[in-house]
Amino acid sequence: MDRIDTRFLMTSDQLPSNIKCSHFALPSASLTFRDLAFHLQVTDKTAGRKSRLLRKTILEPCSGHIDAGELVALMGPSGSGKTTLLDMLAMKKTAAYEGEVFVNGKQRSRKLFARIAAYVGQEDMMPAHWKVREAVMFNAYLKQNSARMHRSIDEWVDLLMETFGLTVVEDSYIGGEAVRGISGGQRRRVTLARGVAAHSSLLFCDEPTSGLSATDAELCVKALRTICKRLRVTCVVVIHQPRSEVAEMFDKFVLLTSHPGRVVYFGPMCSAEAYWRERGHPLPQNVNPTDYFMDTVTPGTRTDVSKALVEDFDKYQKPFVLAKVDEVLEQSDTGMSIKEMIRSAASTRSSAGAKRISSKLTGDDWVGEYAVPFCAQFNQCLARKVKLTLRNPQALGLPICVPVAQGLLVGYMFLGTGQKPFDRQIMFTFCLVTILCLAGTMGLIVLITERTLMKFESGEKLYSEMAWALATQLVDVPLALTGAVLNVIIMILFAQMPARLFADILAWSLLLFAVYDSMFAFVGAVAKDTRQAQVLASPLVSLFMLFNGLVVTEKDTPTPLKWIFFISPNAYAMKGITCTLAHQKEFKDSFVVTAALQQMGMDCDSSQALRGVIILACLIATLRIGQFLGLKYLNAPKR
Structure with a gap:
C-alpha cells in the first residue's frame, strides 16, 4: 500500500487514559530531535603498518517528535545505538555527535537543560545506609526552588512514594552488599522516584527493568506510566523485550536495527502489530509481540527482515515524521522555553494552602544552573x-x-x-x-x-x-x-x-x-x-x-x-x-x-x-x- 494508515501516526492525546492529572503536574515538555547521528573514529586493522582512521557509523541520522506526557519505549538489538540515542536526547553524550534537540520546539539550553531533565542509568547508585524517604527527599530539596514551603515538598514526596509503591519501606535502608535493605526491584523504583522528585518534566531511563523479575519490571513501568499521565512527565525508556502486558503500557514505540543503527518503526505501540502485518510480516500465534519485532530486526536471525523494514520506514513513516518535526519547529513560538518552564514550575508547584513565593523574588533570581544556592x-x-x-x-x-x-x-x-x-x-x-x-x-x-x-x-x-x-x-x-x-x-x-x-x-x-x-x-x-x-x-x-x-x-x-x-x-x-x-x-x-x-x-x-x-x-x-x-x-x- 502506498499510504500509511493514520493509526500509525496517532499521538498520545488520542489514547484513552484512566489516570487523572494531579495538581502537582509539571510544566509540559515535548521533545523534538532532527538528524541525530553518531560516528566513531576507529583504526583500520587491515591497513598494514600504516595505521589509518576510519569513520564508523553507530547511528544514522534520525528524527522524531515525542509529545508531552508520553511514555516511549526505545528498543533495538545490540549495536543499534539505542543507548547512544538516549544519551544524546538526555544531553549525556560526552563525545561529539551530530543533530539538534528541541524542547517545546525551542533549542535546548545546555546550561539549564538539567533543571528540567533527569537521567536514570542502569545502576542504582545510592549509599547503603540511606533511608528510602531520605533518598527521594534529597533530590526534591535540591531541585526545589529555595522559596518553596517545606510542606509542599513533603506532599510532593508523599505523592511519589505512593505512586512508586514505596510507602511501606520509606524508613528502610537502601542496603548493599554488607547492609541489609530493600529488594532490587524496590531499589530500582527508588532510583526512578528520585529522578521524578527532581521536578523533571523529562525523564530518560536506560534499561530500568534490567535484572528485575517480571513482577518488579511491570511495577516499574506501571509507575512510570502513572507519573507520565498524572504529572505530565515525558519519559523515554530503553527497554529490552518487555512482555506484552508491560509493552501495552507504552504510548510510543521506537525500534532500531543494528550495524549501523537505523529506525524501522516510530509510532504508537498499539499500532505496531498492525504495521508489521501490513508490511507482510504478521505476528505468529502465541508469540510475544516485542520478541517478534526484535527478531525481525536482529541480523543473523531466521526471521531477519531488517533491510526491508528500513526501506518501508523510509517510504511510509519517515515523511510523516519529518513533517511533524517541521510543523513543531515552525510553531515554536507557542511553546515554553526551558527558562519559562523553570519559572512556571517554581510559581505553580505548591500545595493548597501553602504560601506563595515572595513577590520580592523575580524569575531571574532563581533561574540558574542549580535550583538552590x-x-x-x-x-x-x-x-x-x-x-x-x-x-x-x-x-x-x-x-x-x-x-x-x-x-x-x-x-x-x-x-x-x-x-x-x-x-x-x-x-x-x-x-x-x-x-x-x-x-x-x-x-x-x-x-x-x-x-x-x-x-x-x-x-x-x-x-x-x-x-x-x-x-x-x-x-x-x-x-x-x-x-x-x-x-x-x-x-x-x-x-x-x-x-x-x-x-x-x-x-x-x-x-x-x-x-x-x-x-x-x-x-x-x-x-x-x-x-x-x-x-x-x-x-x-x-x-x-x-x-x-x-x-x-x-x-x-x-x-x-x-x-x-x-x-x-x-x-x-x-x-x-x-x-x-x-x-x-x-x-x-x-x-x-x-x-x-x-x-x-x-x-x-x-x-x-x-x-x-x-x-x-x-x-x-x-x-x-x-x-x-x-x-x-x-x-x-x-x-
Whole structure:
C-alpha cells in the first residue's frame, strides 16, 4: 500500500487514559530531535603498518517528535545505538555527535537543560545506609526552588512514594552488599522516584527493568506510566523485550536495527502489530509481540527482515515524521522555553494552602544552573554525610580505632624512650612519622567510591562539586584528625617524653598528617579508580619516606635529587621533632647529639622551623586546590 494508515501516526492525546492529572503536574515538555547521528573514529586493522582512521557509523541520522506526557519505549538489538540515542536526547553524550534537540520546539539550553531533565542509568547508585524517604527527599530539596514551603515538598514526596509503591519501606535502608535493605526491584523504583522528585518534566531511563523479575519490571513501568499521565512527565525508556502486558503500557514505540543503527518503526505501540502485518510480516500465534519485532530486526536471525523494514520506514513513516518535526519547529513560538518552564514550575508547584513565593523574588533570581544556592547544597550534602557516618559503625570507628591500636602497639615498643639515649628517641620519631604518613591510605577506596556517586549526582545538577567536597571534608577530616591526635598522644605517653616537648611534637605530627590527608584527597580526586590511586600514592609515600633526613640525609643526596627534600613533608617533620628533642636540657651540650645532627645535615635554627611550617602550609593549600579542580574537571562518566 502506498499510504500509511493514520493509526500509525496517532499521538498520545488520542489514547484513552484512566489516570487523572494531579495538581502537582509539571510544566509540559515535548521533545523534538532532527538528524541525530553518531560516528566513531576507529583504526583500520587491515591497513598494514600504516595505521589509518576510519569513520564508523553507530547511528544514522534520525528524527522524531515525542509529545508531552508520553511514555516511549526505545528498543533495538545490540549495536543499534539505542543507548547512544538516549544519551544524546538526555544531553549525556560526552563525545561529539551530530543533530539538534528541541524542547517545546525551542533549542535546548545546555546550561539549564538539567533543571528540567533527569537521567536514570542502569545502576542504582545510592549509599547503603540511606533511608528510602531520605533518598527521594534529597533530590526534591535540591531541585526545589529555595522559596518553596517545606510542606509542599513533603506532599510532593508523599505523592511519589505512593505512586512508586514505596510507602511501606520509606524508613528502610537502601542496603548493599554488607547492609541489609530493600529488594532490587524496590531499589530500582527508588532510583526512578528520585529522578521524578527532581521536578523533571523529562525523564530518560536506560534499561530500568534490567535484572528485575517480571513482577518488579511491570511495577516499574506501571509507575512510570502513572507519573507520565498524572504529572505530565515525558519519559523515554530503553527497554529490552518487555512482555506484552508491560509493552501495552507504552504510548510510543521506537525500534532500531543494528550495524549501523537505523529506525524501522516510530509510532504508537498499539499500532505496531498492525504495521508489521501490513508490511507482510504478521505476528505468529502465541508469540510475544516485542520478541517478534526484535527478531525481525536482529541480523543473523531466521526471521531477519531488517533491510526491508528500513526501506518501508523510509517510504511510509519517515515523511510523516519529518513533517511533524517541521510543523513543531515552525510553531515554536507557542511553546515554553526551558527558562519559562523553570519559572512556571517554581510559581505553580505548591500545595493548597501553602504560601506563595515572595513577590520580592523575580524569575531571574532563581533561574540558574542549580535550583538552590550554594549554602543549601552544602547543608544538604553535610546533613547526609553526617547521617550516613553515624549509621555506619565502620565509617565511624575505623578512623579512630585503628590509630589508637597502632598507638598502643608502637607506644609499648618504645616504652620509656624519653629517658633513653638520643639515637633511640630518633627511632621513635621515625616510627611516629611513618605511621602518620601511612594512615590515610585506607580511606582511598571509600573516597573514590563516594566520588563516583558525587559525579553522577553533580551531573544531574543537584549540587556543585565544591559543596560536596567541603561537606565531605568537614566530616572526614575531624574524624581522621581525632584518630591522629589520639595516636600521637598515646605514643608520647608511652614513650614518657618530657611534658614541655608535648606541644611541639604534637604540632609537627598534626602538620604532617594534614599534608598527607590533603595528598590522599588529591589522589582520590584525580585517579581514575582505586587501582590507579594506589599506583599514584605508593611512589609518593615511598619517596617521602626514603628522603626523610634519616634513611637518606640531605648531606649525602646527589645534587640533582636534593629538590626532593624541599617538598618532602617527612623531612620537615623529622627535622622539626628531632630538633625539639635535641633542645632538651640533658642533650644541650652533648657531643653525641651534635654529631648526630651534623650527620643528618640538620640545622636547628628557629628560622628553619618557620620555613618548614610555611612550605608545608603551601603544600596543603596546593593539594586542596588540586583536589577541587580534579573533582570538577576530571573523571566525568564517559558516554
